[in-house]
Amino acid sequence: MSEQKNGNTTIFMIVGAAVVLAIVAVLAAVYVNDAPSGNNSNGANSAVAPAAACSGSVELAKAVEPFATGHVAAMASASEPRSLAFLSFNSPQGEKMTVGDMSGKTLLVNLWATWCAPCREEMPALDELQKVMGGEDFEVVAINIDQGDDSKPTAFLEEIGVASLGYYRDNTMGVFNDLKKEGLAFGLPVTLLIDEAGCLVANMNGPAHWSSDDAKAYVGAALSGRQQPSS
Structure with a gap:
């Protein structure tokens, strides 16, 4: 019983880590898509400025x-x-x-x-x-x-x-x-x-x-x- 419990705990930990990584990946993708391109860091104004x-x-x-x-x-x-x-x-x-x-x-x-x-x-x-x-x-x-x-x-x-x-x-x-x-x-x-x-x-x-x-x-x-x- 103890071994089965430990196994379930390990599985939960792996699944939890995978979920966390997936969330981080999604947030990173959103950030990249929303971030200004190039070296300019002025956000939305960077395209308007030139x-x-x-x-x-x-x-x-x-x-x-x-x-x-x-x-x-x-x-x-x-x-x-x-x-x-x-x-x-x-x-x-x-x-x-x-x-x-x-x-x-x-x-x-x-x-x-x-x-x-x-x-x-x-x-x-x-x-x-x-x-x-x-x-x-x-x-x-x-x-x-x-x-x-x-x-x-x-x-x-x-x-x-x-x-x-x-x-x-x-x-x-x-x-x-x-x-x-x-x-x-x-x-x-x-x-x-x-x-x-x-x-x-x-x-x-x-x-x-x-x-x-x-x-x-x-x-x-x-x-x-x-x-x-x-x-």
Whole structure:
């Protein structure tokens, strides 16, 4: 009788433990489903925050769209608010930074590599655009994504006489992969127009003549927020 009692007690304990584990699993599943995704821990507001921060980007995208002509005709205006403030790369000083760290400036972000022939061709024009229009309100952020050390990209920039562009870098190609996940990068070069809040205004895949009058008018429209192109 004693052995039977002990056996029943053991069975009850096993069943009880199983029930407890099942309850814990259910609660964990509920928590995972209700918890915000990614690294943001602001709950329900996490999905709303980027859209709220980018509320003016779509209007700006509409304003610059008439200027996407000629050499920059491939720039596609954003149709919905999208924050790119999270994009990460290294600063000219070799320190980790994001697009969000450059808030307050309109940015023309360009991803390039030395093994990309169209990238090499457009780099002098990007340097010229930065020289002519760069300042407190605007910067061309050309991010090199060559893997390995700095020797190839720096030698190339020195060879072609780049003097105005900052040397931004990401040898992990993480910034390219992030843009690929966002559906914004399919190859190189990739160019993004980003407003002062770190929000996407327009993007294109492929090269452009960035020192052309078309490009300067396009950037000028982004800086001034003009609604109609000048005659």
